[in-house]
Amino acid sequence: MTEAHAPLWRRTFRLPLVLALVVGSALAAGAVVAGPAHAAAADDIRINEVVTTGSVNDSIELYNKGTGSVDLSGWILKDDNNSSKYKIASGTTLAAGGYVAFDVHSSFGLGSSDSARLYLADGATLVDGFTWTSHSNPSWSRCPDGTGAFVQATAITLGGPNACGSGSGSGGGLTAAAWPGGSAVSTADAAGVFGTDLSGLYQEGSVMWAAQNSGKLWRLVGDGAGGWTPDTTNGWTKGKALHFPGGSGTPDDEGVTLTGAGSSGGVYVSSERNADSSGTSRLSVLRYDVSGTGTTLNATQEWNLTADLPPTGANLGLEGVTWVPDSYLTGAGFKDQSTGAAYDPTRYASHSDGVFFVGVEGSGMVYGYVLQDSGAFTKVATISSGMAGVMELQWEPQASRLWVVCDDTCSGQHRTMQVDSTGAFALTAIYNRPSGMPNYNNEGFFPAPADECVAGSKPVYWSDDSNDGSHAIRKGTIDC
Known part of the structure; x- marks a missing residue:
């Protein structure tokens, strides 16, 4: 790749009053917001990774921490603005232990102080949410997947396990060594x-x-x-x-x-x-x-x-x-x-x-x-x-x-x-x-x-x- 790319468009929203009432004091960076009124199967679906800036478009990843597949048809992703909506396509299912990422940038932008929220198809039942006060660098990721707190992970891993801590993806404790051959080229x-x-x-x-x-x-x-x-x-x-x-x-x-x-x-x-x-x-x-x-x-x-x-x-x-x-x-x-x-x-x-x-x-x-x-x-x-x-x-x-x-x-x-x-x-x-x-x-x-x-x-x-x-x-x- 040789051509240059302009930075992705970014915008920042203030949380509307209705969301502020829901999340209360949980608006610190890394806060997780979830609503209790949803089915048990839906309870297994979690926002798992959020990318707001960098080499990929604004994206939200979901993870199924349960033991059975869940039909996501018609479910809705939002940022902190209730009028911003990304509707998940009909026929989309998420297998147990599976990951799926959605490019939401054409529906809304994810700002430096913003939220990612997941709703059932009714658009009113909150399944999960995450709020941050600074851009991903490079990725806001749950560690461990599906259950842990959000941290700035070591790499973007949309569609797969998060790069948490010192795992193999981030270096695994290894340090860079000299080239295993001659120095001349x-x-x-x-x-x-x-x-x-x-x-x-x-x-x-x-x-x-x-x-x-x-x-x-x-x-x-x-x-x-x-x-x-x-x-x-x-x-x-x-x-x-x-x-x-x-x-x-x-x-x-x-x-x-x-x-x-x-x-x-x-x-x-x-x-x-x-x-x-x-x-x-x-x-x-x-x-x-x-x-x-x-x-x-x-x-x-x-x-x-x-x-x-x-x-x-x-x-x-x-x-x-x-x-x-x-x-x-x-x-x-x-x-x-x-x-x-x-x-x-x-x-x-x-x-x-x-x-x-x-x-x-x-x-x-x-x-x-x-x-x-x-x-x-x-x-x-x-x-x-x-x-x-x-x-x-x-x-x-x-x-x-x-x-x-x-x-x-x-x-x-x-x-x-x-x-x-x-x-x-x-x-x-x-x-x-x-x-x-x-x-x-x-x-x-x-x-x-x-x-x-x-x-x-x-x-x-x-x-x-x-x-x-x-x-x-x-x-x-x-x-x-």
Whole structure:
């Protein structure tokens, strides 16, 4: 993401008299307001997180702390003004232990001194409420989820467990370590080849796939000097233009990955919007058949995840995507968020034998999805990276670890995660960028395959979205 965004519109309301009478002296920052006159099922639904400023639109998250699903159809969200209303869509249900976030900014703004209130569909029965006297920084969150007091959490986690205290999402007590490899970094492309907006990387043997935000996919080959250059065969010389299924639009593609089938099984790209309608989020994973010789590629399948994910700015969406094999997940005891039980690939129809993980720039969240060949999808993981944003995700089979990477927003920090004893992905290490690399706007990252290890070290690559010094790809080393 390279373009600047104006701050979100904010406004501050004074509490009307009717609300003041309800909440009384509970108007201190962090006060929780709830009404007693509602059904037992409704009593399990709690306002769980509120975001009033920052990288995502004004949002309110609900959590079901009960043991059964609750139908939220027609329920109403308000701020401190009774005339401000956001009506929850018909058919919306919240499973036990589930989270759902609503982007309310088109209905009302959440000010620095304001309230979030939840009502039954009658608009008069108060279910839950929360009042604050300062903006979220970055998130007002219940700790623990559903039952605790509201605190300023360490990260925005809309749609998933809150980042409370020193949990794995916030750092887990770990401190940033030096880069686990050489400090030196060199350019790995010729000057002026790609220009700006080169983003995701994925190495497949002697080929490097690269996604460019302008709706372009590159197939790169070795340049004979340890770097990469565009393939000049089969229409790849200037990269291939990408479109959505049917040839429409221009995906703002940010990440690229392959499954265990390699590129013959399709190249998968994450996109945050249709560049032809740049003001609207379209959080999608797209699959492309790259076997032809034409210079244009139309997606053979799209999994549009927009409605299933918390709202985010149009240019702050899916930045990274990577595929993790079912074999690792089942062997590590990975827990399926959708069932609350151990992940069982057989409960899903044909789906690539793995789970796709996507990273969100605006929130720093990571989500895992089973993407079925039919176009259906199921969210099986919600992970807080603990960083301000996620620009790249990479699964490294050699070390069985998930790399979660931020750009210059986080001074080029890299984090690694693995499935822990609870069945969730948890933080295992935090690394600073190599000391010899300036704080570039790196949006792509890939550690070379295991077969390139020599004397305990192998290459690692970054792509620089800003094309600093007219170079977009750089090379370093990492310990095997």
